[in-house]
Amino acid sequence: MDILRYISGWTKETPVVKTDFLIIGGGIAGLFTALKAASHGEVTVLIKKSIYESNTGLAQGGIAAAVHEEDSPFLHLEDTLEAGAGLCNIEAVDVLVREGPERVKELIDMGATFDMKDGSISLTREGAHSKPRILHAADATGEAIRSALAEKCQENPDIKIKENVFLIDILTDAGFKEVYGALVYDLNLKQNIIYLARAVVIATGGVGQLYKYTTNPGVATGDGMAAAFRAGCRLGDLEFIQFHPTVMFSRDTQRFLISEAVRGEGGVLYNCKGEAFMKKYHPLKDLAPRDIVARAILSEMMAESSEYVYLDMRSIPDVKNRFPNIYRTLKEKGIDLEKERVPVSPAAHYVMGGIVTDTMGQTGISGLYACGETACTGVHGANRLASNSLLEGIVFGHRIIDNAEEIMYRRHVKPEEIVAAINDDLVLKPAKRGIEPSEAKKALQNIMWENVGIIRNERGLKDAHRKVEELWQKLTMGDNIVEYYETVNLLTIAHIVILAALWRKESRGGHYRSDYPNRDDIKWLKHTTFTNC
Secondary structure, three states, rough: OOOOOOOOOOOOOEEEEEEEEEEOOOOHHHHHHHHHHOOOOOOOEEEOOOOOOOHHHOOOOOOEOHHHHHHHHHHHHHHHHHOOOOOOOHHHHHHHEEEEEEEHHHHHHHHOOOOOOOEEEEEEEOOOOOOEEOOOOOOHHHHHHHHHHHHHHHHOOOEEEEEEEEEEEEOOOOOOOOOEEEEEEEOOOOOEEEEEEEEEOOOOOOOOHHOOEOOOOOOOOOHHHHHHHHHHOOOEOOEEEEEEEEEEOOOOEEEOOOOHHHOOOOOOEEOOOOOOHHOOOOOOHOOOOOOHHHHHHHHHHHHHHOEEEEEOOOOOOHHHOHHHHHHHHHHHOOOOOOOEEEEEEEEEEEOOOOOEOOOOOOOOOOOEEEOHHHHOOOOOOOOOOOHHHHHHHHHHHHHHHHOOHHHHOOOOOHHHHHHHHOHHEEEEOOOOOOOOHHHHHHHHHHHHHHHHHOOOOOHHHHHHHHHHHHHHHHOOOOHHHHHHHHHHHHHHHHHHHHHHHHOOOOOOOEEEOOOOOOOOOOOOOOOOOEOOO
16 A cells, blocks of 8 residues: 555645644544633634534443442453453553543533432443443433533534534644644535644544444544544554444444443343353353454354344333333334344444554644544553443543643644645545445445454455455545545555454454464564554
């Protein structure tokens, strides 16, 4: 795959907008960071589509924090390290669990509401947690948080929210030392715009659209990761993809997630023979870590030549009111969870890797930060503990703004410096004839699902690498410029995922290789990193 810095160019006629903090992404990480930054300077939030469309809004289960007197940050740390399969950054996990409760209190102060029981916050338990520590708002916690943060941001005069703006490239100096801003495409104005900023925060979420089946919305195409890679950032641990085990079976690319909290409240998995099978795979049975449950389901499906197993929620007390969103959605799809079992199978859900950052959200390029799913803080290691993702977004978003004084001392570069910095040799040139972006994206999703999914091997990974390289060489621009940019980003991240999966000759967490089925702490207790420099 060619070395390049940009997927589009610009000229001196390209409009320029200045701001202090440029935050790219409208999920929990981006909006929380924006609210924190607004007390220090002018904030601009760029959102790919609508403020109502993000992975945050789809998060059902809740947000994990040690807020109960019978729990502690240390126990939360132990559970996170255990789930992370030896690859967690202990310093980052310590930050997460110690600072998490205070950030959750701030969320509540910002208007987020959680379920209460007998005058106290109601807590549930999810897979691989030793204590009930999941704060929830029925089964629509992410939406409750997103709504509260969006309302606060829209009320704040120091925050400008721009919807339908697509990140094209991160703009840095020639030596990848300092960020200048970002080149974006405004879908409303149908033109490129340069945003100059003292600080750029990438909070663009994950890359679930790499796969044929995913819980992620259509916007999750890895744009922030790919742009950061082109700008000189390191990407790490991208072989570790989390497949959520319980997703309602359908033929759609974006499938409906059934929260892990369902199993925390007593839901049980059954195979097509009517056997509760998880006891064969792990002592925690249905509350085992996600990677184990996902592989167990896949094993049962393969043994019975079935496309799904069943999730039984009928024994959960007052299930209709505990999980109203799940109940309503399934009812609309013709399934009554109070009376029948639900067909489920795994789907791509979360990426543990991303843009490598330290515990202050710094990427190694001055003024460029990342937080949320798009970042790789090392908190999740090889496998994310359930409901740690929302917490990670607010904890490390807050820490970025701890650098606000230093950020405000940074200068805005002059527009002519930006124009002078472009090198046409480093701008991607699409094939004149070949494969349209929509066709390439669909082919890529099939390749990744078949060869770089829950179970991998060397032959499949090498075949995937060859096919992705062919798609890259044949990709044309087509008629939809944003779809072209998205496909370039997906191909970029797919290339790195495949190489990382090939390199790691062991099985650990979200990465399982049938030709190397065992975990090897002697050779592989280390991280994969890739850079464009």
